[in-house]
Amino acid sequence: MRSDVPLSYYTGLLGMPGKTAYACFHEVCYPKEGEYVFVSAASGAVGQLVGEFAKFLCCYVVGSAGSKEKWCSCKEE
Numbered sequence: 142m143r144s145d146v147p148l149s150y151y152t153g154l155l156g157m158p159g160k161t162a163y164a165c166f167h168e169v170c171y172p173k174e175g176e177y178v179f180v181s182a183a184s185g186a187v188g189q190l191v192g193e194f195a196k197f198l199c200c201y202v203v204g205s206a207g208s209k210e211k212w213c214s215c216k217e218e
C-alpha cells in the first residue's frame with residue numbers, strides 16, 4: 142500500500158472496484174482509441190471507473206443509470 146494517497150482510494154480506484162474495472166475493460170474488452178463504449182450501471186463503483194478509463198482512451202462513452210440523480214452525477218462529476 143502506498144502512503145502518499147488517501148486511504149479512501151483503496152475503496153475505489155486502487156481497490157477491488159478499480160481492479161475489476163481495469164481488468165474487465167482493458168484485458169477483456171480490448172478497447173481501441175475512438176471506439177464507442179457502452180457502460181451499464183455507469184454510476185456504480187465499477188461503472189464510473191470504466192467510463193473514466195474509456196474517456197481517457199478517447200472513446201465515445203454512453204452510459205446508463207437508474208435515475209436522473211445518478212446520470213447527473215455521471216455527467217457532472
Ligand SMILES: NC(=O)c1ccc[n+]([C@@H]2O[C@H](COP(=O)([O-])OP(=O)(O)OC[C@H]3O[C@@H](n4cnc5c(N)ncnc54)[C@H](OP(=O)(O)O)[C@@H]3O)[C@@H](O)[C@H]2O)c1
Binds near residue numbers: 156161182186188206
Ligand atoms: N465492486 C467490486 O469490487 C466488484 C468486484 C468484482 C465484481 N463486481 C461486479 O461488478 C458489477 C458492478 O459492481 P459495482 O460494485 O459497481 O456495483 P454497484 O456500485 O452496487 O452498482 C450496481 C448497479 O447495478 C445496477 N443494477 C442493479 N440491478 C440491476 C439489474 N437487474 N439490471 C440492470 N442493472 C442493475 C444498478 O444501477 P442503476 O440503478 O443505475 O441501473 C446498481 O446501482 C456487479 O455485477 C458486481 O458483482 C464488483
